[in-house]
Structures are given as C-alpha cells and as structure tokens.
Amino acid sequence: MSSxxxxxxxxxxxxxxxxxxxxxxxxxxxxxxxxxxxxxxRPALVEAVGxxxxxxxxxxxxxxxxxxxxxxxxxxxxxxxxxxQALAVLGAxxxxxxGGAAVAGAVAVELVHTFSLLHDDIMDGDHLRRQxxxxxxxxxxxxxxxxxxxxxxxxxxYLTETPGPWTGEAVRRLxxxxxxxxHGQAEDLRFERRPWSGTGAVDPGxxxxxxxxxxxxxLGCAIALGAxxxxxxxxxVAVLEQAGRHLGVAFQAVDDLLGIWGEPAVTxxxxxxxxxxxxxxxxxxxxxxxxxxAARELAVLxxxxxxxxxxxxxxxxxxxxxxxxxxxxxxxxxxxxxxxxHGLRGVSLTRGAVEDxxxxxVCLLDRSW
Amino acid sequence: MSSxxxxxxxxxxxxxxxxxxxxxxxxxxxxxxxxxxxxxxRPALVEAVGxxxxxxxxxxxxxxxxxxxxxxxxxxxxxxxxxxQALAVLGAxxxxxxGGAAVAGAVAVELVHTFSLLHDDIMDGDHLRRQxxxxxxxxxxxxxxxxxxxxxxxxxxYLTETPGPWTGEAVRRLxxxxxxxxHGQAEDLRFERRPWSGTGAVDPGxxxxxxxxxxxxxLGCAIALGAxxxxxxxxxVAVLEQAGRHLGVAFQAVDDLLGIWGEPAVTxxxxxxxxxxxxxxxxxxxxxxxxxxAARELAVLxxxxxxxxxxxxxxxxxxxxxxxxxxxxxxxxxxxxxxxxHGLRGVSLTRGAVEDxxxxxVCLLDRSW
Numbered sequence: 001m002s003s004x005x006x007x008x009x010x011x012x013x014x015x016x017x018x019x020x021x022x023x024x025x026x027x028x029x030x031x032x033x034x035x036x037x038x039x040x041x042r043p044a045l046v047e048a049v050g051x052x053x054x055x056x057x058x059x060x061x062x063x064x065x066x067x068x069x070x071x072x073x074x075x076x077x078x079x080x081x082x083x084x085q086a087l088a089v090l091g092a093x094x095x096x097x098x099g100g101a102a103v104a105g106a107v108a109v110e111l112v113h114t115f116s117l118l119h120d121d122i123m124d125g126d127h128l129r130r131q132x133x134x135x136x137x138x139x140x141x142x143x144x145x146x147x148x149x150x151x152x153x154x155x156x157x158y159l160t161e162t163p164g165p166w167t168g169e170a171v172r173r174l175x176x177x178x179x180x181x182x183h184g185q186a187e188d189l190r191f192e193r194r195p196w197s198g199t200g201a202v203d204p205g206x207x208x209x210x211x212x213x214x215x216x217x218x219l220g221c222a223i224a225l226g227a228x229x230x231x232x233x234x235x236x237v238a239v240l241e242q243a244g245r246h247l248g249v250a251f252q253a254v255d256d257l258l259g260i261w262g263e264p265a266v267t268x269x270x271x272x273x274x275x276x277x278x279x280x281x282x283x284x285x286x287x288x289x290x291x292x293x294a295a296r297e298l299a300v301l302x303x304x305x306x307x308x309x310x311x312x313x314x315x316x317x318x319x320x321x322x323x324x325x326x327x328x329x330x331x332x333x334x335x336x337x338x339x340x341x342h343g344l345r346g347v348s349l350t351r352g353a354v355e356d357x358x359x360x361x362v363c364l365l366d367r368s369w
Numbered sequence: 370m371s372s373x374x375x376x377x378x379x380x381x382x383x384x385x386x387x388x389x390x391x392x393x394x395x396x397x398x399x400x401x402x403x404x405x406x407x408x409x410x411r412p413a414l415v416e417a418v419g420x421x422x423x424x425x426x427x428x429x430x431x432x433x434x435x436x437x438x439x440x441x442x443x444x445x446x447x448x449x450x451x452x453x454q455a456l457a458v459l460g461a462x463x464x465x466x467x468g469g470a471a472v473a474g475a476v477a478v479e480l481v482h483t484f485s486l487l488h489d490d491i492m493d494g495d496h497l498r499r500q501x502x503x504x505x506x507x508x509x510x511x512x513x514x515x516x517x518x519x520x521x522x523x524x525x526x527y528l529t530e531t532p533g534p535w536t537g538e539a540v541r542r543l544x545x546x547x548x549x550x551x552h553g554q555a556e557d558l559r560f561e562r563r564p565w566s567g568t569g570a571v572d573p574g575x576x577x578x579x580x581x582x583x584x585x586x587x588l589g590c591a592i593a594l595g596a597x598x599x600x601x602x603x604x605x606v607a608v609l610e611q612a613g614r615h616l617g618v619a620f621q622a623v624d625d626l627l628g629i630w631g632e633p634a635v636t637x638x639x640x641x642x643x644x645x646x647x648x649x650x651x652x653x654x655x656x657x658x659x660x661x662x663a664a665r666e667l668a669v670l671x672x673x674x675x676x677x678x679x680x681x682x683x684x685x686x687x688x689x690x691x692x693x694x695x696x697x698x699x700x701x702x703x704x705x706x707x708x709x710x711h712g713l714r715g716v717s718l719t720r721g722a723v724e725d726x727x728x729x730x731v732c733l734l735d736r737s738w
Binding site for chain 1: 420421422424425488491492493494510511512514515517518519521522523525526527528529530536537540541543544545547548550551552554555556558559
C-alpha cells in the first residue's frame, strides 16, 4: 500500500537520478540541514517569543513544542521540523549571503506558521496537533484565538524592526503572504459546503489554487524572504519563491495521500481518515473529475449524509484508487516537486545551498504513501 | 444619576472653557468632522475590503455595519463612527498635510479595529455588538476567527503597499501597535482570574496600563500614522500619538462608568451590567483600592460565587460610589482628556485640525455618565 518518492524517482522517476541530494542519504542530509537551521534561528525565535505577554508566551511555547500545557519545558517534545525557517536560511545562502542574514525572516515565517496552525485547528475542529491536544483544546478557544493573534502581531513587528535596506520589501511580501494564506483557508472551508458532483463541484484545479494559497504561499515566502534579506536581485527571488510554492502544492498532495492511505501509526490518524470525515482532498476530487463507474459510485457514496464507517471508507478508498485519484495525486506531487527542483537549476545559485534545498524538498515528500 | 463632560468642564472643569471646540456645539462639530473623514476614507476602505475572499468580505461588511448577516446592504445600519480613521486624517491635517495623505493609515487602523472587535467578542463571549449579533454569533466561531485574521492581514498588506517614503515607519508603528493591542487584551482576560482583594489583586494602575494597550495604542497609532504619512517630524508624531493614547485611557474610563451607570436604552446593556458580570473595571478597582467599610463590603460581595442579581448589583454600585470608585473614574477620564487636549497645544500644529481634534476628543467622552 505504500511507495516512496525515492523509489518513484530512481530509476524510473522523471528527475535525473544524479541530481544533487537525490540519494539514499538524502533523509539524513535533510535532517542535518533542518537541525543546522533550527540551531541558527533558535536564539532569535526564543528572544522573540520572550517578548510576548507571559500567558500568550506560554501558549506559544506549547504550540512550538517547547513546553507542555502547564508550561513545563519539554525538550524532547513535539517541536516541528522547522521547514519554513530552514527555507528562509537556505534562501539567503542560495543567493550567496550568510544564513544569518535570513534570521529575522525565518523567525517571522515560523511565527506565522504557528499562528496559522493555532487558528486553523479551531476552524477545522481538529483536536490533536503533533499527537498532543491542539492549543484550543488545551487552553480554550478564546485564549487560542488570542495566542494566534499574538504570534501574528509579533511576526509583523519582528520583521518591521529588522534593520537593513530590504526590510520594506520583506514586510511587503509578508503582508501579501498573510492574505494568500487566509484566502486559501477561506477557500478550503468553503469547499466543505460545495457539492461532490455537478454544478458547483470543486475541480482539482480549484483545489490546487487553494493549496497554493494555504500551503504554498508561506513556503514560497520563507525562501523568498531569505533571498530578499540576503540582498538577491528580483529575478532570483522570484525563482526561489516559485520553487517554494511548487513545494507547497506537492506537499499538500502528499498530505492528502497520507490522509487516505497513510499508516495510522505514523500519521496518528485513523486509516482512510479523510474519507471518514468526507474531506474534499485532491485524490478524491481528481477521482470524481473522471466519469467512469467508479467515480459515479464514489459520488453517490459521498453524497449520502453522515460519517462514513470503516467499511464504507475502505470501499470509498478503493473507488478513489480505481477512478485514478491516487495516481493523479501522486502525479500532482511528482510534477510540482519536479517543478520546484527544476527552478533551483534555472538561475545562478550557490551550489551547496541548492544541494541542501534539494535534499530538503525530496525528503519532505519522501513519506510513505 | 448622570452628568456629562460638558457640565464637568464648564464652568468648573480644569480645562479652559474658551479652549477651541469646547462649546455646546462641539457634538455637532464632531459629527461633521467624523462624517467628512468617513467620506474621505470610504472609497479606499471599500476597495480594500473588496480584495478579500467573498466570504470573509461578507463578514467584514457585516462587521463594518455595511450589510446584514445575509449580505444585503444596510446603508442606514450599524456603521461605527469611524473614530480611528478620523484621527488618522486629522493627524495628517494637524501637521499641515492634506488629509488624503493619511488615507492608507486610516484604512489600516479601521481594519485593525474591526479585527479586534471580531476576535475580542469571541474571547469575551459577547453576543451583541452595536445592537446586532456579534460576527461569531451570526456566522459561527471558526468563520469569525477567519474573518478577523483576514482583516488583520489586509491591514498589514494595505499599509505595506502604500507608496511613499514613510511607509516603512508607518508599518513599523502598526506592528508595534498590534502587539500592544494583543498584550492589553491578554492582560484584560487575565484580570478575570485574579482575586478581588489581597495579594494578586488588580490595582488601578495596572488597569490603566491594560487600557493604554487595549484602547489607547490604536487611537495613538491612528493619529500618529496620519502624522507620519503627512511627513511630520518625529517630535510632532510623538506628541500626537501620546494625545491619542490619553484619549484611549479616558475613553475606557468613560466606558467603564457607562458599564455600571449607563442608561440601558443608550448602551443596549442591562443596568449595572459590568457588576452583574463581575467585570474588573476601573471604578470597581478604584473603589476596592480604598480601605473603608464600603470597599470591604464590596470585596465580600464580589468574592461570593456566581452572577450578581439585580438587587445585589444595585447595592454593589452604591458601594462602588460610596467607596469613591465613581469619582475616581470620572477623575481618571478628566485627567487623561486634559492631558490629551493639552498635548495638542504643545507643538506647532494646524489650527483648524486641532480644533477638529479637540471637538472630537471632547465629544467622544461626552456621553451621559
């Protein structure tokens, strides 16, 4: 039931197997890159979070995985990988600057990411985040709204107070990204109310556009902010930003595959979870966009009211696969990963940073699906 | 049971009765100023809100009082006075610039204000806003969180995209203000959990500091953004900002007086409402800070669990008054209004704009209390 990007990529994948970072070692390489970037950014992130009101600061530390819900430090805990801060650092390094130039941008995108997880969990009614109660479950809805607002406000303030000639441009990009992010989330929530088939149904292209806002915009912003703060010319910034956006779309497609076929032990979610919850995700929408018998049967199943039980969800998963939805989502992930990696070779960038980015891109999508 | 600032100010008030704008006509003058500023800012504000996702845009239009909860235009409706946008416009005019220079700042502060109302109503559990269901009651909590996020993101984006040499400074101030606002809201929510008396009780000074963040910061930012975008020197900006902050503290004190002694027909809230809900507001905290028998009896009453019924709330209101809380809150309002008005005379500013600001300041506090 599972494959991995490395097996897709080598030997039959569409990307040159000799591309930098694509090897059996890329997972370890990416882990090293992530760790290096987290260590570079950590002092500034800690200092920034330390500016918050003690109460919102406690919630922020919990959301960041630094402490438990009573404020006790949790060093081994549930910290995220820090993908966005790493992209910012690598964005600066890719344009020949020191990674340190990107730190303010890295802090800002990490704060924005944490804000969005906090508020999205409220909106989506998700009780768990990284195997722990979501902030709104641990602290209450009102406090979680406040903590999200505090993180967002801090992100803006932190970036605006960064000295240097590129601050204005960086802040402008952050503002644009915040809007894209919220717009994507609005689209996603509205999809829930649209029909599964017929007029008004969500087509895969609309889903991709939502994913580009909800997931791609901040990844693109992260890498672009690094490049901007590293003093890059507009052309390089645009290429790097676009690579980050493609990465986001690919990442979302993989997430959607995992939402149906992921191993519960790995994802922490029930098998066929997105089907049980009738989430409109890429594999399902792509399956429904076909007009074969499997697509029609799937639509009927999804249009019936209520939750799907385990057997019905398993049957629906089989129909999604039969109607080509799983293959389409894999192709979506592969295509956007290719585009992201291809972009990195389109402009003159620092080789080491490009290798790190490439390892990170591949590793992020190399989960079992 | 009621007095008004004009009666406080004339003839016995501490502000010169001949000060510009302090006359029986200042209410009409202020209404005219507010209307002029709303008309100046309106096209840009409509354009900005029009950039939102249609769904968040609908909620924003509802929150702004432009439409009802099904999106039907509501022209006579529940629009706010637009105090913050007016302060921005007058801030520019006060430093000799055209009010039009402040429009981007005016849009930003109005959007931030609307964001804060939306999220604060969720956190405070307030069902009504301007006599209509709050956004979270009309649309649901999740959508209201999203709409608030969208307004905040739009405010940042809108200001960052304003061309001109002062954008960076304006955005920096907005970021700082967002943090002060959220910090003030965090303090306010935390006050709820603190005791009424003894160690850990909230003293009036802490309350004032909360009000300066929650209410004063955005009023100060509004007027400062106008001045900044009008090209003012730092000294004038600082004076105007400080005047706006004082106005905010005074405004909060008046609001607190109305929360106990306001006419239900005017406030839309039950008589002695803040006492029934055991809100820690200035008059109550000032009363408790005394050590007479009324203060002690009040503390016992407030420390008992549960809501206060009508008779108990009326008795509590009497105790607050007896312990000097009402007089202290009036003095707080008067003192900060004096300071705000005094500031306007401390630097060289355009006379007409100062008269308008003065009329606005006085009018805002001239509600029956």
